Each structure stands twice: as structure tokens, then as C-alpha cells.
Amino acid sequence: MLENEVEIKNSAELLKTVEGLKNDGYRYATMICLKANDGHDLIYIFDKDYKLKNLRYFVKPGEKPKSVSGIYLCALLIENEYQDLFGLTFEGLAIDYKGHLYLTPNSPKAPLA
Amino acid sequence: MSLAKSPWIIHVNCNSCNGCDIEVVACLTPLYDAERFGVLNIGTPKQADIMVVTGSINYKNVNVLKNIYNQIPDPKVVLAVGACASTGGIFHGCYNVIGGVDQVIPVDAYVPGCCPRPEAILDGVVAALSILESKSQGKIKGKEVKLKGNEVPSNA
Amino acid sequence: MTTIIPFGPQHPVLPEPVQLKLEIDNDVVVGALPSLGYVHRGLEKFINTKDYNQTTYICERICGICSALHGITYTRAVEKLFNVEVPERGQYLRVITGELNRIHSHLLWLGLFADGFGFESLFYECWKYREAVLDVLERTTGNRVIHSMSKVGGASKDFTDEHINLLLKTLDTLEPQVKDLERVFVNNYTVKKRLVGLATMSKQLAYEAGTAGPTLRGSGNSIDLRDSSDWDIYKDLGFKPAVEKDGDCYARTKVRITELYDSIKLIRNAISKMPKGEIATPIKGFPTGEAIMRTEQPRGEVVYYVKGNGTKNLERLKIRTPTFANIPSLLLTLPGIKLADVPLVVLTIDPCISCTER
Numbered sequence: 001m002l003e004n005e006v007e008i009k010n011s012a013e014l015l016k017t018v019e020g021l022k023n024d025g026y027r028y029a030t031m032i033c034l035k036a037n038d039g040h041d042l043i044y045i046f047d048k049d050y051k052l053k054n055l056r057y058f059v060k061p062g063e064k065p066k067s068v069s070g071i072y073l074c075a076l077l078i079e080n081e082y083q084d085l086f087g088l089t090f091e092g093l094a095i096d097y098k099g100h101l102y103l104t105p106n107s108p109k110a111p112l113a
Numbered sequence: 114m115s116l117a118k119s120p121w122i123i124h125v126n127c128n129s130c131n132g133c134d135i136e137v138v139a140c141l142t143p144l145y146d147a148e149r150f151g152v153l154n155i156g157t158p159k160q161a162d163i164m165v166v167t168g169s170i171n172y173k174n175v176n177v178l179k180n181i182y183n184q185i186p187d188p189k190v191v192l193a194v195g196a197c198a199s200t201g202g203i204f205h206g207c208y209n210v211i212g213g214v215d216q217v218i219p220v221d222a223y224v225p226g227c228c229p230r231p232e233a234i235l236d237g238v239v240a241a242l243s244i245l246e247s248k249s250q251g252k253i254k255g256k257e258v259k260l261k262g263n264e265v266p267s268n269a
Numbered sequence: 270m271t272t273i274i275p276f277g278p279q280h281p282v283l284p285e286p287v288q289l290k291l292e293i294d295n296d297v298v299v300g301a302l303p304s305l306g307y308v309h310r311g312l313e314k315f316i317n318t319k320d321y322n323q324t325t326y327i328c329e330r331i332c333g334i335c336s337a338l339h340g341i342t343y344t345r346a347v348e349k350l351f352n353v354e355v356p357e358r359g360q361y362l363r364v365i366t367g368e369l370n371r372i373h374s375h376l377l378w379l380g381l382f383a384d385g386f387g388f389e390s391l392f393y394e395c396w397k398y399r400e401a402v403l404d405v406l407e408r409t410t411g412n413r414v415i416h417s418m419s420k421v422g423g424a425s426k427d428f429t430d431e432h433i434n435l436l437l438k439t440l441d442t443l444e445p446q447v448k449d450l451e452r453v454f455v456n457n458y459t460v461k462k463r464l465v466g467l468a469t470m471s472k473q474l475a476y477e478a479g480t481a482g483p484t485l486r487g488s489g490n491s492i493d494l495r496d497s498s499d500w501d502i503y504k505d506l507g508f509k510p511a512v513e514k515d516g517d518c519y520a521r522t523k524v525r526i527t528e529l530y531d532s533i534k535l536i537r538n539a540i541s542k543m544p545k546g547e548i549a550t551p552i553k554g555f556p557t558g559e560a561i562m563r564t565e566q567p568r569g570e571v572v573y574y575v576k577g578n579g580t581k582n583l584e585r586l587k588i589r590t591p592t593f594a595n596i597p598s599l600l601l602t603l604p605g606i607k608l609a610d611v612p613l614v615v616l617t618i619d620p621c622i623s624c625t626e627r
Contacts, residue, residue, distance in 0.1 A: 002559060028479045030589035032574045045561065045572065050497035052561060074479035074597040078589070085313075095302065102306040102626060107172040108208045126285050128308050130623045132333025132414040134284055135377060139403075142380075142396035156281030173306040174286060177278055203330055206318070209311040228333060228414045 002043070008057040011066040014044075017055060018068045021046050026053060028072040033082045035111070039063070040086060059088065069094040077101075086111055116162060116188070117246040119151035122238070123161035125181055128210065129168025132228040133195035137165055140238075145231040152238060158184040163241050165234075166220075169197040169204055170211045182218045188248035190241045193220045194234055196227045203227065271299060274608070278307050282385050282612040285622040289599070289615070293608055301603040303596055309626040313586055320581040321347055321556055322421060331588065332624040333414050334377060337370035338566045341419045343586075345500075346562035346573040348421060353550050359423030360502050361543040365436070366410065366418040367564075368532040368539070372443070373402045374567035375525045375532075378619050379450060382522065385616045386463045391453055398446045405439050408432060423549025433540055440533050447529050454522055464519035468602040468614040471516060478598045481591040482569020483528070484618050487521035489514040494565040506538040518617045525619075555579050566591055568619045590624035 008014045026046040034041040036058065042065065044055040059065050067090040069076040079090045080101040087099075087109075126134050140147045141154050155161050158181045170178060182191070193214045196202030200213045214220055221244045224237035271294045278286035286307035292300035312331060316324045328343040329336045341363050348355060355363075380395030403413045409432045410416040418424055428436075454460055470478070475488035485492055493510035495503040511527035513520035556577030563572050569591030576585040595618040606614055 002561060022477075027476060029570075030572050030587075030594075032585075032587045034576065034585055043574075050492075050494065050499065054561075072477070072479060073600070074594065077593060077597060100306075102173070102209070102309040104172045104306070125279065126308075128310060129285075130330045130333045130336075131285065131621065132330070132336065135333060136414065138284070139396065139400070142400075143393050144397060144400045158279075168308070169310075171307070171309060173309070174278070177286065177307065181279060203327065204310050204312075204315070207311040207315045209309050227330075228412075230413065 002052075002054045004052060005043075005054040005056055008055050011057075014055065014057050015066055015068065015071070018044065018071050021053065022071055024048070028068075028074055031075065031078050031082075033086055033088070035086075040088060044068070064089045064091050066091050067093045116249050117242045119153070120162045120238075120242055120245060121153045121155045121160055122163040122165050123155055123158050123181070123185070124165045124167070125178060127166060127168035127174050127178055127198070127214065128171050128204070129195065129197060133167035133198070136228050136231050137167060137194060137234060140231045140234050145235060147235060147238065150235075150239065150242070158182075159186065161185050162189060162245060163238065164189060164191045165194055165238075166191060166198050166214045167194045169201045169213060170217055171209045172211065175211065175217055178214070179217060188245060190221045190245045190248065191218060192222050192224065192237050192241045194224045194237065195229055196225060199223045199225060270294070276611060276615075280612075282616070283620075284381060285620070287620065287622045289603075289611070291603070291608070291611065296608055298603050298606050298608060298611060301600055303599065305622070305626055307626075308623045312627045313588070316586050317582055317584075321577070321583055324583060324586065325420060326417065328588075329415050329417060331590070331627055332621050334374050334621060335370060335566045335568065335571075335624065336414065337366045337416045337418055338564055338571070339588075340417065341367055342562055342564040342566075342571055342573050343575075344419045344421050345564070346560055346575045347556055347577075347583075349560040349562055350556040350558050350575060350577050351421075351552055351554070353422065353552065355423045355550060356547040357544050358427075358546050359548040359550075361539050362424040362426075362428060362548060363419055364502055364506070364539050365428075365536050365543075366406075366416055366424075368536050369402060369406055369436075370416070371532045371567045372529055373399050373406070375529050376402065378525065378567075378616075379454065379522075382613075382616050383454075385612050386460070388453075388460070391450075395450060398443065398450070401439050401443060405436050408435060420549065422552045423547070425549070427548050436536070437540065440536060444530075444533055447526070447533070451526050454526060461519065463610075463613065464522060465515075465517060467518040467610055468606060468617065469515070469517045470598065470602055472514075474601065475516065475598070478601055479594050480569070480598045480618075481594040482566070482619070483521050483524040484595050484598060485569065486510060486512050487524045488516035492570075494563055494570050499563060503535070505542065506535050508535060518613055521617045555581050556583065568592055568621055568624070569594065588627060590621070590627075592618065592621045592625045596620070596625065 026048045029045040032043040040059040046053045276289040288304035290302040329340040376399040380392045383391035472489040559576040572589040574587040578584040
């Protein structure tokens with residue numbers, strides 16, 4: 001458990017919270033993906049005045065999480081990275097590399113982290 | 114004769130951590146001054162004689178490397194700088210690392226080290242010069258490198 | 270009608286392979302799409318096979334330019350898991366190595382940048398001055414590029430008095446040399462003509478685009494992790510972030526030059542305050558729990574996430590490097606730029622692709 005962490009239940013709540021954080025002047029730092037209970041844990045990290053705020057969101061197996069790149073454009077690279085490395089599919093990505101940001105059709109396949 | 118007096122090099126960064134790259138560039142700057150051997154760093158492969166490769170090969174850059182190698186006119190010499198370019202180095206065993214440069218193109222000289230010192234790289238370049246000389250006298254032609262098939266598709 | 274021009278992966282200006290697909294309309298860029306993956310190795314998976322001490326060496330080889338600060342950030346993150354306090358001398362040794370690393374990185378960048386706008390003698394000048402810094406690093410840590418100064422628990426090597434004298438002497442000669450460089454970069458007519466007003470980012474835009482480091486501070490945001498309470502030691506050394514308001518390529522260059530002076534000052538202060546004593550705390554056991562650690566690298570803030578599960582291997586290591594945060598800003602600044610200026614704009618974020626892709 002990280003400091004200053006908030007649990008998010010569903011994707012609608014996620015988008016709403018992220019939108020709210022942007023209006024509060026938070027900066028998008030990064031997102032972390034972990035394998036957990038057959039699914040994946042996504043930890044969104046935001047920064048304001050050197051203080052971090054973390055949102056934890058559990059992605060059920062087979063679920064397609066919503067992309068936040070519509071709110072923070074800079075989220076697109078990290079979300080594309082997890083499409084490559086974890087085989088996730090983010091819905092509504094600003095630029096979708098379709099799992100070929102780093103990998104070629106010949107490379108090893110996900111999961112790679 | 115004249116070729117070994119003014120070899121032009123092209124520097125290709127494959128999968129390197131930048132450590133070897135900055136040492137290769139440091140060789141060309143005033144303190145180590147590779148230009149005293151007539152060495153000139155050139156941007157285009159079509160005018161180059163020596164290919165300096167740093168870093169190992171991954172599934173995406175293997176085509177780039179092969180493409181640049183095929184564009185260099187004969188006689189040509191390939192110099193693998195650093196542990197990664199020689200064998201894969203510390204990254205040997207990563208899922209996206211195929212191995213050293215010699216898995217894809219023929220390598221004439223290796224410079225070991227992580228990172229090799231500029232003196233070592235200069236030694237490697239000088240060693241490459243004599244190979245270049247003998248290649249030009251023997252009129253040895255480098256073979257066009259084709260991929261074995263399973264590394265990477267052409268549209269990568 | 271627009272044309273697509275591939276910029277890279279093999280390009281004389283780029284020291285590293287990255288590709289930008291530039292959509293050109295009559296010499297003006299209208300769109301850019303970065304294509305990555307030429308330096309992807311897969312280190313975040315690779316560390317599962319190494320123990321947490323060996324991972325230090327892997328992290329240092331993520332990037333050869335900011336290698337020291339990668340090692341320092343990783344070890345600080347693992348120390349947070351162990352909840353250990355590093356002896357003060359160890360901390361100061363880390364700061365000195367980190368700031369030396371920043372000086373060499375910024376001089377390197379200034380040189381490459383000068384080469385980017387065709388000022389080759391300036392490029393050689395910068396790299397000549399940089400060699401003195403590398404000599405100090407080699408004398409004190411044992412290697413020119415990969416320093417391995419930090420280990421879990423503290424510093425791995427101590428400085429002798431001889432080292433410190435050499436360091437102070439080098440800084441004394443370096444300072445006037447930086448002044449020389451500053452004169453050219455800041456005042457030269459040709460340089461200003463190329464840089465002023467190029468690729469301007471407003472304060473708001475740079476903040477919302479999630480940029481980091483000199484790219485962020487060049488746009489008037491006073492955000493530098495050395496100023497935060499994350500690493501108290503910088504507070505004692507009297508650190509103030511370098512900020513420029515204009516947000517163009519010229520401002521970003523000025524930030525980096527100011528940071529060179531700052532780093533020189535920080536090292537001098539650190540040497541005068543460095544206490545005698547132990548340099549490392551012994552560590553026992555295996556890490557558990559999760560932690561986030563951030564440090565200001567030459568290119569901006571780096572975020573390390575580590576998760577241990579009580580075995581010798583870490584369960585997860587995730588690294589967000591500064592260039593990873595700065596690349597999306599290129600999508601916003603490149604449209605409207607002339608094709609001939611694209612290399613300059615790409616260079617001003619100080620791209621480090623091997624960091625980005627790991």
C-alpha cells in the first residue's frame with residue numbers, strides 16, 4: 001500500500017476522478033501496471049507541489065480499461081507500453097499503436113513484465 | 114594505400130545504453146582526436162569505410178543494421194564496440210535482445226569493455242585499418258547480408 | 270497535399286535511434302508521430318532473474334549518460350523498502366557524484382546541440398571541457414561513464430583528501446570555461462537567430478503536457494525535485510531551481526547553462542559540509558512492500574516504483590524516465606515548425622532514447 005492512495009471501483013469513477021484531479025492542477029506523472037489475482041492492478045500517479053496522489057484501479061481479466069489520454073495527452077505512451085507488455089487493450093487511446101510501440105510481429109509476446 | 118590513410122566511419126547505435134556511443138564520439142573530439150588518423154565521422158553509409166556498431170541487436174533494429182551494412186561500398190570493415198555489441202553483454206538474456214552484432218552481419222574486430230575507454234576504441238579502429246587495407250588489396254567483397262528468416266519481417 | 274518524411278532512425282543529428290514520421294505540408298510540419306522500439310531491451314522483466322543488489326548494476330546501464338543518478342534513485346527506492354537511514358557522508362558522496370554527472374551530461378548536450386545547428390567548433394569546445402569532469406569521475410569512482418558509486422545502504426567508495434583537492438581544482442578551472450560557453454550560447458547573433466522564439470511552450474501547456482526537467486522549467490514552472498523535501502540534503506546546500514520564462518529553445522538552453530553553475534556551487538557546498546564517518550549501513554534480509562522514489566536527473570524527474578515480496582528478487586520494477594515524459598510534448602510543439610528546425614526542437618528536450626525504452 002502506497003501513501004496517499006485511493007481505491008477506484010469502476011472505470012466511470014476513474015475518468016471522473018482523473019478529470020477532477022486535472023481541474024485541481026495535478027500533473028500526470030505515470031501509471032504502473034502490476035499482475036494481481038489473475039487481473040492487473042493499475043496505479044495512476046499524479047503530482048502537485050512535490051506531493052504524490054495515487055489511484056489504484058483493478059482490471060478484471062478480460063476487461064478493457066478506459067484510456068485517460070483524452071484528459072492527459074501524455075498518458076498515451078505509457079498506455080501503449082502496457083498494451084505491448086501486458087496485452088491489455090485501452091479503449092479510446094489518442095494514438096493507438098495496437099501493441100507495436102516497442103514490439104514487432106516477430107518479437108516475444110506478452111506478458112513481458 | 115590511400116584508403117587506410119583516410120578511413121571514414123559511420124557510427125550505428127543499435128541497442129546501446131549510450132555509454133559506448135558517447136565514448137565513440139569522445140574519440141572524435143579534441144582530446145583523443147581520431148582525426149589524426151584521417152578518421153572522419155560521416156552521416157551517410159554510402160561514403161563510409163568502417164562501420165562502428167555499439168549495442169546489441171533487438172527485433173526492431175536488426176533490419177536497420179542490415180540495411181546500413183548493405184549500403185556501405187566494398188571494401189568495408191565492421192567494428193563491434195563494447196560488450197553488448199560483441200556478445201550481448203549484461204543484457205544477454207533479455208527477451209528483446211537477440212545477441213551480439215555478429216549474429217547478423219560479419220564482424221572484423223571487437224573492442225571489449227563496458228564501456229571501453231576511448232584509447233581502446235582507437236586501438237580497435239587502428240586494427241580495423243590494417244584489415245581494411247588487406248581487404249582492399251585482396252579485393253574481398255562483403256556478401257550482401259540476408260536475414261535467416263525468423264528474426265524479423267521486412268515490414269517491421 | 271502533405272508528404273510523410275521519416276526522420277531517423279539513422280540520422281546524423283540523432284545520436285540514438287528513434288523515428289519521427291513527419292507529415293510535411295510545403296516545408297512546414299503539420300503532424301508528427303514518434304516510432305519507438307529500436308532500443309527496447311526489456312529490463313523490467315530481466316530484473317526478475319537478478320537479486321536486488323545486482324539490479325543496481327542493471328539500472329546503471331539503462332542509460333550511460335545519467336547512469337549515476339539511475340543507480341542512486343534505485344538504491345534510494347530500495348532503502349525506502351528496508352526503511353534504513355544512510356550515513357550522512359554516504360548521502361553527500363551521492364550528491365557530489367550526481368552533480369558531477371549532471372555537469373558532464375549538460376556539457377555533452379550543449380555540444381550535441383551546437384553540432385545540431387552546425388556550430389562544430391563550439392561542439393568540440395564543450396566536449397573538451399567535459400573531459401576534465403570525466404577525468405575527475407574516473408579518478409574518484411574508477412570509470413569514466415558507469416560509476417557504480419551508489420549501493421543499497423550507502424555509497425560504495427569513499428573520497429580521499431587527494432580526490433577532493435582534485436575535484437575543487439577542476440571546478441575552479443571549469444567555472445571560467447562555462448562562462449566562455451555561456452557567452453557564445455547566450456549572446457551569439459547566429460545562435461540567437463536559430464533559437465529565440467522556436468517551439469514556444471506556454472507555462473500552462475508545459476505543465477499539462479506532463480513535461481519534466483529543463484523543458485518544464487524553461488517554460489516558467491519552478492519545479493525541481495532537488496527543491497522538494499524528498500531529499501532533504503539539497504535544502505542544506507542552499508538549492509534554488511533555475512527557471513526561465515520564455516518557453517522557447519533559447520530558454521531551455523539557458524536553463525541548462527544556469528544549472529551548470531548551480532551544480533558547481535552545490536558540489537562546493539557539499540564538500541565544505543561533508544562530515545567524516547561511515548559511508549554505508551549494512552543491509553540484512555530481503556525487501557518487502559512497495560515504494561515510489563523520485564530524483565531530479567539531468568533531463569528531468571525520474572520515477573522509480575519498486576515492489577518486493579520477501580525474496581531476493583524484486584517482484585516489480587517500473588521506471589518512468591524524463592524523456593518518456595517529454596516525448597508527448599513534441600507532438601504539441603512540432604506542428605508549425607519548418608523541417609530544417611525539427612532537429613533543433615527534438616534536441617532541446619535532450620532526448621535519451623535508451624532511458625525511454627529500457
